[in-house]
Amino acid sequence: MTLEAVRAELGNCQRCKLSRTRRHLVFGAGEPHARLVFIGEGPGEEEDLQGVPFVGAAGQLLDRLFDRLELKRQEVYITNIVKCRPPGNRNPEADEISACLPFLKKQLQAIQPRIICTLGRIATQVLLETAAPLSRIRGQWQKWQDIQVMPTFHPSYLLRFPAERKKTWEDMQKVMARYRSKNHGA
Numbered sequence: 001m002t003l004e005a006v007r008a009e010l011g012n013c014q015r016c017k018l019s020r021t022r023r024h025l026v027f028g029a030g031e032p033h034a035r036l037v038f039i040g041e042g043p044g045e046e047e048d049l050q051g052v053p054f055v056g057a058a059g060q061l062l063d064r065l066f067d068r069l070e071l072k073r074q075e076v077y078i079t080n081i082v083k084c085r086p087p088g089n090r091n092p093e094a095d096e097i098s099a100c101l102p103f104l105k106k107q108l109q110a111i112q113p114r115i116i117c118t119l120g121r122i123a124t125q126v127l128l129e130t131a132a133p134l135s136r137i138r139g140q141w142q143k144w145q146d147i148q149v150m151p152t153f154h155p156s157y158l159l160r161f162p163a164e165r166k167k168t169w170e171d172m173q174k175v176m177a178r179y180r181s182k183n184h185g186a
Helices: 003-010 045-050 057-069 094-111 121-128 155-160 162-183
Strands: 036-040 077-080 115-119 142-144 147-152
Touching: 003 094, 036 094, 036 121, 045 057, 057 155, 057 162, 077 094, 094 121, 115 121, 115 162, 121 142, 121 147, 147 162, 155 162
Parallel strands: 036 077, 036 115, 115 147
Antiparallel strands: 142 147
């Protein structure tokens, strides 16, 4: 299945109540066969307006991080656990996550990345099916199916707690070391 087929299957999704308040369904963006995928929690206001993930303040911080890492947004794929904005940017609820999760899994099956970087507690706990606090597993390689997963802080968290940026930088150094080693000769 391709990303286009997954998007077509999702259609004008009405599978949960988030569809009633969204402007745009934010499916994901980037390289359809990326070796590195970033997964966030859900769209914010700016993402809902534009229909593109990570374009608001958190996205701008993510772009600055990409620049420092010499990584282009176009060479990775960026998506979220839920595809529609939770009102007031609240955390997604269990039924909303359940409605979207099969599509996230299909996206990952279509892309077949070698590395996933989960951004924040919700993305990490949902993808890895764990209740472990992000503070305990952040910065340590995990596995989802046969794919290496690096949990780290969400950029919106880093906007509120800038002192944590150093830890995220360290996490991203691990991601980039593995990403670059897997890209050479491939």
